[in-house]
Amino acid sequence: AAAGTPIVKVNQLGFLPDAQKLAVAPQSAGSRFEVVPAAGGKAVFSGALGAPVRWEASGETVRIADFSGLVAPGSYRIKVEGLPLSDAFTVKPDNYRALSVASLKALYFNRTAIALAPQYAGAWARPAGHPDDKVLVHASAASSTRPAGTVIAASRGWYDAGDYNKYLPSSGITTYTLLAAYEHFPRWFDRLDVNIPESGNGVPDIIDEAMWNLAWMLSMQDPADGGVYHKLTNLKFDAMVMPHLAQKEPRYVVAKSTSAALNFAATMAAASRVLAPYQKQYPGTAAKMLAASEAAFKWAQANPAVLFKNPADVVTGEYGDARVDDEFAWAAAELYISTGKDSYYTALQPETVSNTYPAWDDVRGLAWTSLAHHRDRLTPLADRTLITARVDGLAARLANEWRTSGYRVPMRASDFVWGSNAVMLNQAMMLLQGYRLNGKPEYLQASQSALDYVLGRNALGQSFVTGFGARPSMHPHHRPSQGDSVAAPVPGWVTGGPQPFQQDKAECPPYPSTLPALSYLDHVCSFASNEVAINWNAPLVYVTAALSELTPK
Ligand code: G3I
Numbered sequence: 001a002a003a004g005t006p007i008v009k010v011n012q013l014g015f016l017p018d019a020q021k022l023a024v025a026p027q028s029a030g031s032r033f034e035v036v037p038a039a040g041g042k043a044v045f046s047g048a049l050g051a052p053v054r055w056e057a058s059g060e061t062v063r064i065a066d067f068s069g070l071v072a073p074g075s076y077r078i079k080v081e082g083l084p085l086s087d088a089f090t091v092k093p094d095n096y097r098a099l100s101v102a103s104l105k106a107l108y109f110n111r112t113a114i115a116l117a118p119q120y121a122g123a124w125a126r127p128a129g130h131p132d133d134k135v136l137v138h139a140s141a142a143s144s145t146r147p148a149g150t151v152i153a154a155s156r157g158w159y160d161a162g163d164y165n166k167y168l169p170s171s172g173i174t175t176y177t178l179l180a181a182y183e184h185f186p187r188w189f190d191r192l193d194v195n196i197p198e199s200g201n202g203v204p205d206i207i208d209e210a211m212w213n214l215a216w217m218l219s220m221q222d223p224a225d226g227g228v229y230h231k232l233t234n235l236k237f238d239a240m241v242m243p244h245l246a247q248k249e250p251r252y253v254v255a256k257s258t259s260a261a262l263n264f265a266a267t268m269a270a271a272s273r274v275l276a277p278y279q280k281q282y283p284g285t286a287a288k289m290l291a292a293s294e295a296a297f298k299w300a301q302a303n304p305a306v307l308f309k310n311p312a313d314v315v316t317g318e319y320g321d322a323r324v325d326d327e328f329a330w331a332a333a334e335l336y337i338s339t340g341k342d343s344y345y346t347a348l349q350p351e352t353v354s355n356t357y358p359a360w361d362d363v364r365g366l367a368w369t370s371l372a373h374h375r376d377r378l379t380p381l382a383d384r385t386l387i388t389a390r391v392d393g394l395a396a397r398l399a400n401e402w403r404t405s406g407y408r409v410p411m412r413a414s415d416f417v418w419g420s421n422a423v424m425l426n427q428a429m430m431l432l433q434g435y436r437l438n439g440k441p442e443y444l445q446a447s448q449s450a451l452d453y454v455l456g457r458n459a460l461g462q463s464f465v466t467g468f469g470a471r472p473s474m475h476p477h478h479r480p481s482q483g484d485s486v487a488a489p490v491p492g493w494v495t496g497g498p499q500p501f502q503q504d505k506a507e508c509p510p511y512p513s514t515l516p517a518l519s520y521l522d523h524v525c526s527f528a529s530n531e532v533a534i535n536w537n538a539p540l541v542y543v544t545a546a547l548s549e550l551t552p553k
C-alpha cells in the first residue's frame with residue numbers, strides 16, 4: 001500500500017498455531033473482518049472488529065481483529081471491507097526459528113577483529129576490521145602502572161551498533177541478556193545452529209557468540225586495581241565505510257567508571273555460571289570471570305560515584321549514566337547468585353530496589369530477573385516473597401497498559417525514546433519473567449503483542465527487523481550495511497524505531513510526523529530512529545526464543 005493509505009497491520013512473519021493472534025485495523029473500516037488464504041479463496045475465519053480505541057502514540061483510533069481461533073497452519077491475509085488485503089503472514093509450528101537464528105547471527109555480523117567468511121556470512125562476508133590488538137591508554141584512563149600512551153591489547157568484541165566502537169554499558173546488558181536467554185531456555189539454544197565458526201564445538205552457539213564479547217570485556221579490566229575502562233573508541237566516529245576501510249587512527253581505552261565496573265561485575269558473575277560446564281573448550285574461564293567480577297565490584301565499592309563524561313577530545317557515544325544504584329543492585333545480585341555469599345545479598349539492599357524494564361542505563365530489572373530464575377537455589381537470607389512480588393508487579397503494570405492500549409502493546413506514548421523498539425522488547429522480556437513465575441496467560445499474550453509490533457503491527461505497518469517480513473527496514477544507520485555492495489542490509493537487526501526527539505533532523509530529510517509512534521525515517525541518515533545496536537537485538541533474541549518455548553503446543 002502507498003504511504004498514507006490506511007491498512008490492516010499485522011505481524012508480517014506470523015504466529016505459532018496456539019498463540020494469541022491480533023491485527024489492527026483503522027477506525028474507518030467496516031465492523032467485521034475475515035482471514036483468507038494468502039493465495040486467494042474462501043475465508044477460513046471471520047469475526048467482529050473490537051470497539052474503536054484511540055492510541056495516543058500515533059494519534060489514531062483503531063480496532064482490533066482477534067483471530068486467535070485460527071490454528072490451522074497456512075499462509076493468510078486479513079480482509080476488511082474497503083481496505084487493501086493485509087500483508088501475508090504464516091501460521092505454523094516453529095515459525096520463529098529463522099528469526100531466532102538471525103537475531104543472534106546479527107551479533108556475529110558485528111564481530112570486530114575477524115574476517116566474516118562466506119560459509120558463515122554469505123553475501124555479507126567481509127574482511128576483518130579493527131583488530132584492537134594494540135590500543136592506547138587515553139590520558140583520562142592513565143594510572144601509575146599504565147601511564148597515558150601505554151599500549152594494551154583489547155581484541156575481539158562486537159561493534160556496538162552502526163558505529164565501530166565498543167562500550168562497556170551496552171556490552172554488559174547485551175551479553176547478559178544472551179546468557180539469561182540460555183539459562184532460561186537451554187533446550188531451545190542447545191538445538192539452535194547459528195552457523196558461526198565455533199558451531200559444532202560442543203558449546204551452544206549462543207554461548208560461543210557471547211564469549212566473543214566476553215573475551216573483549218575481560219581485557220577492559222585493569223589488572224592492577226580491578227577498575228574497568230568505560231569504552232574502547234576512536235576519538236571521532238568512523239566514516240560510513242566498511243570496517244576494514246575505516247581510518248587507521250589510534251584507538252583508546254577511555255576513563256574507568258563506576259558504571260563500567262558494575263556492568264562488568266554483573267555480566268562476568270552471570271557468565272561464570274553459564275561457562276562453568278565448558279571447561280574443555282574454555283579452560284579456567286569461569287573461575288577467572290568470577291574472580292574478575294569480584295575485583296571489579298570491590299573497585300566500584302571504593303569508587304562509588306565515578307560517573308563517565310566524554311573527555312574533551314572524544315566525541316563518540318557517551319553512555320553517561322547519572323545513576324548507578326541500579327548497576328550496584330544488579331552486580332550484587334549476580335555475585336550473590338554465583339558465589340552464594342550473603343554479604344552480596346546484604347549489599348543489594350533488595351527492599352530499596354524497585355523493578356523497571358531494562359535499558360542500558362537502568363539495569364535493576366536484570367537483578368530481579370536473575371534472582372527470580374534462581375530463587376530455589378538462593379540462601380535462606382533471600383526474601384522470595386519480595387522477589388516474586390517485584391517481578392509480578394512490573395508484569396502486571398505492563399499487562400494493564402497492554403490490555404487497554406489501542407494497538408494492544410505495553411508501551412505508552414512517553415516510552416518512545418531513542419531505541420523504542422528495544423523498549424518494547426525489553427518490556428516483553430519483563431512480561432515473560434512474570435509468565436515464567438505464575439503462568440498468567442495475559443503476560444504471554446502481551447509479550448507476543450510486543451513481538452507482533454516490531455514485526456509489523458505498528459503505526460507504520462512495517463517490519464523493523466531487517467530481512468524479515470513483507471516490508472522491512474531497508475536503510476539502517478549501520479556502516480557495514482551502507483558500505484557493502486549488497487542492496488539488502490545485513491539481516492536480523494531490529495532498528496531503533498520511532499521516537500519524537502529527532503536528534504538527527506539537521507542531517508536528514510524531513511520526518512513524516514512528530515508523533516511518537518510515527519516519528520521514524522527508514523533512511524541511513526537517521527541515527528536517532530534507524531540505527532541498530534547490540535543491546536537492542538539481545539531482547540529480540542530473548543523474546544523470540546521465549547515465545548518459541550513458552551507458547552502452548
Ligand atoms: O529518557 C529520556 C526521556 O525522559 C526524555 O523525555 C527524552 C527527551 O530528552 O530523552 C530520554 O533520554 C534519551 C535516552 O537516550 C533514552 O535512553 C536521550 O534523550 C537520548 O539522547 C539518549 O540516546 C542515547 C544515544 O546513544 C545518544 O547518547 C541512546 O539511549 C543510546 O542507545 C545511544 O547509543 C548509541 C551510542 O551512543 C553510540 N553507538 C550507537 C548507539 C545506538 O544509537
Ligand code: 9MR
Pocket residue numbers: 161162163237316317507527531
Ligand atoms: O554514527 C553515529 C551513531 O552511531 C551514533 O549513535 C550517533 C549519536 O551519537 O552519532 C552518529 O554519528 C553522527 C554524529 O553524531 C553527527 N554527525 C553525523 C554522524 C553520522 O553520520
